[in-house]
Amino acid sequence: MNPIKRLLNLSEKYFTGSGKFNALAPLFDATKTFFFFPSPKTQYVPFVRDSLDLKRFMSFVLISLLPVLIFGIYNTGFQAGIARGESYSFFQTFLLGSRYVLPIIIVSYAVGFFWEIVFASIRKHKISEGFLVTGLLFPLTLPATIPLWQVAIGISFGVVIGKEVFGGTGRNFLNPALTGRAFLFFSYPVSMSGDVWVAAGSAAVDGFSGATALSILAPEGEKITTALSNSGFTLSNLFFGLVPGSIGETSALCCIIGAVFLIITKIANFRIIIGGITGLIVTSIIFYLIPGGSDSWMNAGPLFHLCAGGFLFGIFFMATDPVSAPGTNPGRWIFGFLIGFLTVTIRVVNPAFVEGTMLAILFMNVFAPLLDHIVLKYNASKRIPNV
Amino acid sequence: MENIKILKGFKTPLTGMPDLSVIQIPDPDTVAVSAMDIPYIRPKLLVKENDYVKTGTPLFSDKRNNSIFYVSPGTGIVKQIVFGERRRLQEVVIALDKNVDKNINNNQAEKDDFIQFETLSQDSIDTTPKTKIIKLLQQGGLWQCFRQFPSKDTADENHEPPMIIVSLNGNDPFSPHPKVVLENEVPAFEFGIKILKQFSNRIIVASRQSSLDMLNGFNDHITHIVPDFYPSWDPAVILYHLKRSPKDNRSWCISAEHLILVAKFLLTGRYPVKRVITITRSNDKKPHIIARQGTPVKNLVGSLDENSIITTGRFNGRSVELKSHMGFFENTLNIINDNQEEELFGFIQPGLSKPTVSRTFLSCLTRTPKNLDCNIHGEERACINCGYCTNICPVNLAPSFIYKALSSDDIEDALSYGLLDCSRCGLCSYACPSKIELTQLLSLGMDDHYKDKA
Numbered sequence: 001m002n003p004i005k006r007l008l009n010l011s012e013k014y015f016t017g018s019g020k021f022n023a024l025a026p027l028f029d030a031t032k033t034f035f036f037f038p039s040p041k042t043q044y045v046p047f048v049r050d051s052l053d054l055k056r057f058m059s060f061v062l063i064s065l066l067p068v069l070i071f072g073i074y075n076t077g078f079q080a081g082i083a084r085g086e087s088y089s090f091f092q093t094f095l096l097g098s099r100y101v102l103p104i105i106i107v108s109y110a111v112g113f114f115w116e117i118v119f120a121s122i123r124k125h126k127i128s129e130g131f132l133v134t135g136l137l138f139p140l141t142l143p144a145t146i147p148l149w150q151v152a153i154g155i156s157f158g159v160v161i162g163k164e165v166f167g168g169t170g171r172n173f174l175n176p177a178l179t180g181r182a183f184l185f186f187s188y189p190v191s192m193s194g195d196v197w198v199a200a201g202s203a204a205v206d207g208f209s210g211a212t213a214l215s216i217l218a219p220e221g222e223k224i225t226t227a228l229s230n231s232g233f234t235l236s237n238l239f240f241g242l243v244p245g246s247i248g249e250t251s252a253l254c255c256i257i258g259a260v261f262l263i264i265t266k267i268a269n270f271r272i273i274i275g276g277i278t279g280l281i282v283t284s285i286i287f288y289l290i291p292g293g294s295d296s297w298m299n300a301g302p303l304f305h306l307c308a309g310g311f312l313f314g315i316f317f318m319a320t321d322p323v324s325a326p327g328t329n330p331g332r333w334i335f336g337f338l339i340g341f342l343t344v345t346i347r348v349v350n351p352a353f354v355e356g357t358m359l360a361i362l363f364m365n366v367f368a369p370l371l372d373h374i375v376l377k378y379n380a381s382k383r384i385p386n387v
Numbered sequence: 388m389e390n391i392k393i394l395k396g397f398k399t400p401l402t403g404m405p406d407l408s409v410i411q412i413p414d415p416d417t418v419a420v421s422a423m424d425i426p427y428i429r430p431k432l433l434v435k436e437n438d439y440v441k442t443g444t445p446l447f448s449d450k451r452n453n454s455i456f457y458v459s460p461g462t463g464i465v466k467q468i469v470f471g472e473r474r475r476l477q478e479v480v481i482a483l484d485k486n487v488d489k490n491i492n493n494n495q496a497e498k499d500d501f502i503q504f505e506t507l508s509q510d511s512i513d514t515t516p517k518t519k520i521i522k523l524l525q526q527g528g529l530w531q532c533f534r535q536f537p538s539k540d541t542a543d544e545n546h547e548p549p550m551i552i553v554s555l556n557g558n559d560p561f562s563p564h565p566k567v568v569l570e571n572e573v574p575a576f577e578f579g580i581k582i583l584k585q586f587s588n589r590i591i592v593a594s595r596q597s598s599l600d601m602l603n604g605f606n607d608h609i610t611h612i613v614p615d616f617y618p619s620w621d622p623a624v625i626l627y628h629l630k631r632s633p634k635d636n637r638s639w640c641i642s643a644e645h646l647i648l649v650a651k652f653l654l655t656g657r658y659p660v661k662r663v664i665t666i667t668r669s670n671d672k673k674p675h676i677i678a679r680q681g682t683p684v685k686n687l688v689g690s691l692d693e694n695s696i697i698t699t700g701r702f703n704g705r706s707v708e709l710k711s712h713m714g715f716f717e718n719t720l721n722i723i724n725d726n727q728e729e730e731l732f733g734f735i736q737p738g739l740s741k742p743t744v745s746r747t748f749l750s751c752l753t754r755t756p757k758n759l760d761c762n763i764h765g766e767e768r769a770c771i772n773c774g775y776c777t778n779i780c781p782v783n784l785a786p787s788f789i790y791k792a793l794s795s796d797d798i799e800d801a802l803s804y805g806l807l808d809c810s811r812c813g814l815c816s817y818a819c820p821s822k823i824e825l826t827q828l829l830s831l832g833m834d835d836h837y838k839d840k841a
Contacts, residue, residue: 002731037733039762041725044827046702046813048723050775051741051748052820053765055734057773060747128768170769170821266746269774327772327787376788376804386537386636386807 026120064258083200130169140248197244218295249310268320279340331371418681424714443502458528460680532645623810694725702813776815
């Protein structure tokens with residue numbers, strides 16, 4: 001017999017029935033089913049079932065996040081290197097990045113799982129796989145300089161208030177990772193905005209700025225695109241991602257690689273993604289055509305709006321979270337489109353927030369049930385009634 | 388012939404398709420009439436154990452309509468009446484009288500061996516009053532071949548159906564092939580269509596694209612062609628795609644096999660007892676079997692693995708045991724293996740041979756036939772709104788939303804979303820990655836609503 005299986009069988013009695021640790025039964029179950037895929041016999045019709053389950057579903061999102069994660073680690077080290085005025089080798093850069101990023105991910109997973117286990121034990125249900133995704137998405141939206149205690153508070157808020165109080169995965173109406181980020185954003189603005197995006201430490205060289213592309217404003221008489229290029233935010237830099245920003249958001253290329261994987265495997269719904277990109281392009285063109293504002297993001301045009309900031313990361317990995325997105329296809333198109341629209345609108349019109357993706361997605365999450373309701377009512381009106 | 392455009396359904400190719408050859412198996416020691424496959428019935432027993440019954444003797448009737456009889460498919464002694472939980476009638480088992488059997492096989496059947504009913508002829512059918520046909524069929528135990536939508540309960544004889552749908556295929560992807568069922572039955576089939584025309588002006592006969600070539604004698608009668616994936620040929624699916632007004636919701640349906648039984652019964656006055664049955668098993672190609680109605684499952688499948696299950700339709704049949712008997716409405720048995728192995732890191736295996744409607748296994752790149760097993764492949768979770776059920780539903784329902792409406796007791800919403808259009812094909816539960824029992828919940832919702840109304 002497999003040694004892991006033997007170990008699990010030996011320890012099973014402590015976690016089930018009247019065992020010593022029976023309160024931790026969900027933890028044991030999660031461990032066991034992680035190693036050995038559960039597949040009981042069917043009891044009801046249909047007697048055959050598809051091979052896809054939620055574990056695989058969620059694991060695929062994790063796989064799609066790998067390029068973003070690995071690049072994010074590298075970029076964190078790379079930006080830190082620039083800020084310190086030193087040049088590191090590839091390996092050193094990666095190591096430096098890991099020193100910042102890995103603790104954030106570990107804290108996020110550890111604290112988040114703690115809450116999952118607490119709620120699963122009290123409610124006596126199984127630990128849902130949804131948290132695997134939340135636990136990784138959340139750190140990727142943070143700046144590398146975030147204090148770890150804030151990571152812990154943020155993920156706690158995201159998991160408990162964003163999800164568990166509504167009944168856990170499947171019953172939350174907001175994306176838990178973004179809920180956690182929004183909480184940090186409004187509670188600790190100092191760690192979440194301004195010059196926090198580069199892990200320079202105390203060794204930063206003089207005159208260095210850790211701001212993101214979205215906070216750039218052109219001087220009088222200069223175009224925003226010129227100003228962006230002068231600050232190092234050329235379109236190709238923004239596309240490949242060697243710029244300051246949240247850990248996971250900077251590289252449009254890596255986001256696209258993950259998204260292509262998600263669309264091909266049909267884990268993410270392409271309607272939300274295409275709708276969102278369309279919304280962003282249309283809205284940014286409209287703002288571009290409005291006269292004036294050539295020194296602000298109003299005049300940046302669709303390509304800069306696409307590649308700068310966290311829009312692609314958000315629309316690929318956050319907006320496509322099926323639980324908080326609409327469940328009907330027309331609803332998904334509208335949902336995506338409005339996220340694109342709101343993202344640009346917030347970036348351009350609202351001077352209080354330089355980045356609009358997070359708020360746009362959360363805002364549309366709230367409206368997702370309404371979109372579904374409208375679509376369902378419309379579909380029902382088209383059906384030949386059968387009562 | 389008109390093509391019906393159906394886009395959604397179960398398109399994974401499967402192994403275990405039966406051969407088109409036919410074998411006949413000898414009569415078993417016992418036959419039975421099962422009450423388990425008859426929807427909504429409240430049986431009233433008309434015989435006791437040790438009674439002598441002939442082919443065509445009523446065994447039980449339906450308390451809801453006492454003129455509907457379920458009759459014996461053989462001559463012999465009532466050996467056992469099997470009750471289940473809460474004394475629910477399961478089966479009436481008859482030990483066949485072997486002497487009678489011999490006579491029938493030698494075509495020397497005597498008058499005493501079966502009940503002779505009145506006959507109708509090809510010419511007189513047009514002038515026979517409808518009520519007389521109904522009466523004859525009810526006495527002969529064949530009226531229940533007619534089912535009425537939306538619940539597929541036994542047809543209401545006082546109702547005039549706007550259309551009658553004749554289905555050439557059964558409830559399973561590998562139900563008996565219409566070529567085998569209809570072989571040499573052109574006259575009976577045509578007589579059957581004549582009978583149907585007494586009840587409705589609109590008769591729909593829909594054939595699968597692939598069986599069209601093999602049904603040469605019937606091309607004049609086939610009105611519609613449906614695509615070749617399960618459950619396009621299901622009458623409920625056909626009705627959904629053909630109906631134009633709410634009145635059509637009360638249409639009838641009948642299977643081609645039953646239509647031939649009805650025709651033969653009216654032509655000969657004898658209760659027809661032979662049925663065509665398929666047995667399917669992964670990686671096996673078994674012939675079609677001709678056997679007596681109500682043959683024990685054991686006689687049909689022989690021996691099998693301890694952990695396998697047998698169903699009368701893998702998507703929407705019932706699970707049967709070796710000792711139980713085939714029901715009146717059942718003509719296929721699927722032997723489904725239990726894959727007991729709990730795979731190490733099963734959730735992330737490439738899965739070259741795993742059947743799936745998703746695109747998350749490498750198997751979705753190939754069109755080689757797959758084996759289905761009777762395992763759930765995962766554990767039940769909350770609905771994550773992924774839309775797999777909507778994407779596969781052949782009648783364009785959104786099962787996840789209907790299930791949520793039903794769980795919050797919002798029957799009006801569920802009905803307006805189209806609950807009663809559900810064909811109970813089972814595909815929503817099949818596809819659900821959260822392993823929610825959608826089919827069961829929707830089915831219960833429909834039944835509750837139907838019983839409330841009755």
